[in-house]
Amino acid sequence: MLKIGSVVLGVGDVRRATAFWMEALGYVPRDEPEDDWVVLVPAQGTGPQLALGLSETPVQEHPRVHLDLYAGDAADQAAEVDRLVSLGAQRVDWDLYPDDPDFVVLADPDGNRFCIIDTSRE
Numbered sequence: 001m002l003k004i005g006s007v008v009l010g011v012g013d014v015r016r017a018t019a020f021w022m023e024a025l026g027y028v029p030r031d032e033p034e035d036d037w038v039v040l041v042p043a044q045g046t047g048p049q050l051a052l053g054l055s056e057t058p059v060q061e062h063p064r065v066h067l068d069l070y071a072g073d074a075a076d077q078a079a080e081v082d083r084l085v086s087l088g089a090q091r092v093d094w095d096l097y098p099d100d101p102d103f104v105v106l107a108d109p110d111g112n113r114f115c116i117i118d119t120s121r122e
Contacts (some may be wrong), residue, residue, distance in 0.1 A: 009072075027043060077104065
């Protein structure tokens, strides 16, 4: 039986992306980071790995795959959005928002889209 080992993001600057995602998620490098590759793991406990690999592929405006990061409620979601923006994320003017969305679309410093989900609305 297979299981997901890592989620891999292509980035233009591995060191910058490493700094952002370490702060965003509380992750640490599994091994010594290289200029073109790093695998990040949770500093505490277990969880999915996040690998960052150097890529020259342009960022997709509407990516087919992205990260959903869960927040406990609307207040937690707003606080996390503000925290991530202060770390270098950018709000995305998302043209596909439904009425009354439970998610906020952000982009990391490399432009990769990800969502902050208010899980209290499930």
